[in-house]
Amino acid sequence: MFNPIRSLELRLTLLATTCAAMVLCTVALMTYFGINQILIAQQDRALIERIERLEILLQDSRNIEQIIAQPKLYQNMLGNQDNLFVLLKGNQALININPLGIPLPEFTHQPQIQFRDLSAYTYPTRIAWKTIQINRQPYLLIAGKQWSERLAIISPFKKRLFIYVFSGILAIFILCAIASRFGLNALRTLRKQTHAISIHKLEQRLNLNHPPQEIEQLASDINAMLGRIELGYSQLNRFSEDIAHEFRTPLNNLIGQTEILLMSKRSPAQYQELLISNLEDYQRLKRMIDSMLFLARADAHKVCLNKQKIQLQSFIEDIFSIFEYQAEEQHCNFVLSLEATELSADPELLQQVLYNLISNALVHGGNHRTIYVLSHRKIINNMQMITLSVITSGLEVAPEHLPHLFERFYQCNSSRQSPHQTGGLGLSIVASILTLHQGMYQAVNSAKGICFELCFPK
C-alpha cells in the first residue's frame, strides 16, 4: 500500500526543503538585521553631525542670541517635520523645535553624545543629546530624528525579503521534488525489474542504464544474491531429481523381482531368496533416507553438537581398525602422522567424517595404496585451525571434478553403481559435518595423491 508519509521521494523533498528553508531564513534575518544596523548607524552619524555643527554654531554668542530670538528661522532651516531640535538651559527651553510634540524625558548632563530610542510614542524617534559649555554655562543640546525615515526603507525591504524567501522555498520544494523523482527513477526501474523476476526466470538479472552509484551497488548485490539463489535452486532441483532417480533404482528392483517371482509357483528357497534381496534394497533405501534426513537437519542447524576434546592418535587408530582387514586384502596400508594431537569436535560426527573418507579411499583407490592421515596446526584468516588431511597415494581426481566432489549425489563416473555406498552422499555428509563445526573443507590433488583437507577451528 502506498503511504505518502513513507514515500522516500516526499521525505527527501521535505528534508531538502526544510534545510534550504532554514538556510534561507537565516540569511534573510541576517540581511535584515544587517541593513537595520547600517541604517541606524547612518542615522546616528547624521545626529552626531547635526549636534557637532550646532555646537560650533552656538559657540559664537551672537549666533545663540539670534537663534533664541528667531526659533522659527531655525525650524525652517531644518526643513521637514521629522526633525527635532531642543536647546535647554537649566529647565528653560531656549530653542524648542518639536513639530510633532514628542514628549521628552528628563536628561542628565553628559559631556559625550548619548543616544536613546523613544519608541513608546506614536512617532518613535531616536534622540541624541550632549551637554555643551557656552561661556562656561552648561546647555543641553538635544537632536532627534524620527524612525519613519528608516522604517520607510526597512519595511518594504522586509516585505520583499519575506516574498523572496517564501518563493525561494517554494522553488526549492518544486526543484527537489523533480530532482528526487529523477534521482529515484533508477529505483523505480529496479523495483519493476525485480518484480518481474520469478522462480521460472531466475536467470534474469537487473540491468539499469547509468544508475547512481548507490543503486548500482544495490543492483549488483541483488544480482549476486540472485546468482546464489539460482545456483541453490538448481542444485535443489537436481538434488530432488537425483533423489528420485536414486530411489527409483532399488524400487525398480523390488517391483520387478517381486512381480516376476509371483508370476508362477516357486520353491520356498526362491521366495526366501527374493525376500533377502528385497531386504537389502529396503536397507539401502533406509540408509539413503537417514543420510538425507541428516543433511536436511544439518542444513537447518538442527543437529546438536556434542563437542569434546579428542585425542587423535587413539581415535584415528580405532577407525583404522575398522578397515584393518579390508586394507590388508587390498594390500593397502595406513600412515598416521600427527602434528596436532588434540581436536575439539563431536566424536560421533568426526568418526563418521573419517569413516566416509577412508572408506572412499579404499573403494575408489583400489589396491596397493597408502592412505595417509595427517594433522597440522594452521592459521587461516587469523584463526587458529587444526587441519586433518586424508590422502590416498597415487590417486588423482580430474580437476574439473574437484569443486563438485562435495555436492550431493555427485559421482565422477556416472555409470558406476555401488550399492554399498550412501549413494553419493558420503562426501556431502562430510561437508555438512564440517559446516556444523564451522570448519572448512576442500579436495586437492597433492604431490602424494588426492587429498581431502578438513579444517577445524581450534
Add this chain to the structure above:
Amino acid sequence: MCILIIEDEVKIASYLVKGLNESGYEAECVHSGLEGLEKLKMHAYSLVILDVMLPDIDGWAVLKVLRQFSKIPVIFLTAKDQVIDRVKGLELGADDYLAKPFSYIELLARIKSLLRRQQYVEENQLEIANLKLDLIHHKVWRNQQPIELSKKEFNLLRFLLRHPNEIITRRQIASEVWQINFDTDTNFIDVAVRRLRSKIDEGHDIKLIHTVRGLGYKISVDK
C-alpha cells in the same frame, strides 16, 4: 511374559505381535493410549512397546501416567528420531528408544536385554560346544586348542557368545564392537566375521558361526 504393544498403525502392531509370538513371547496390542493405560492397570505385563504418535493421548502422556503406578520397562517407538525426543523420552522414564524405520531384530535384542537386565550376571567364561572364551585372561580355545585372536576379533566373539542362538545384526555388531552408531555400509563387518570364522571354525566339523542371510550372524551349534 506378556508384552503390550501400544501402536495405532495396525500393520506394525500386528506384525510385531506375530514376530514376538514367534520369538517366544506373548504379545497383545491396542491402538490407542487410553486403551493401553486401561490394559496396563488391569493386567500385569512385563514390557510395553509404546508409539509416540497416538490418536487420543500421545506416548509421552501415557508414559507420565504409567510411571505413577508402575515401573514396567518401556521401549519408545517414534518416527521423529530427533535428539530432543530421545532426551524427553528417557527423562520421562522410558527405558529404551527406537526410531522408525527400525529393524525387528534390534527391537527383539532390546526387549531381551531389558527383560534380562535384572538377572544379568557377569561371567568369567563364555562357552558354546567346545569353544571356550576366558574373559579374564582374554584367551580362546576350541577343542582345547588355543586360538590367537586380535582385540577386535575377541570383542566380536565375546559379543556373539553373550547372545548364543540369537540373530545379531551387522548394525548391532558395528555399535557394540566398533562403537559406530551411524548407518554405514557394513562391508568391514563381513570381512571381520569371515576372518573370525576361519580361525574358529576351520578344520572343525561343527560350524559355530552362521550367516543368517539378509539379517546378520548367529553363533549356535546347529544351523
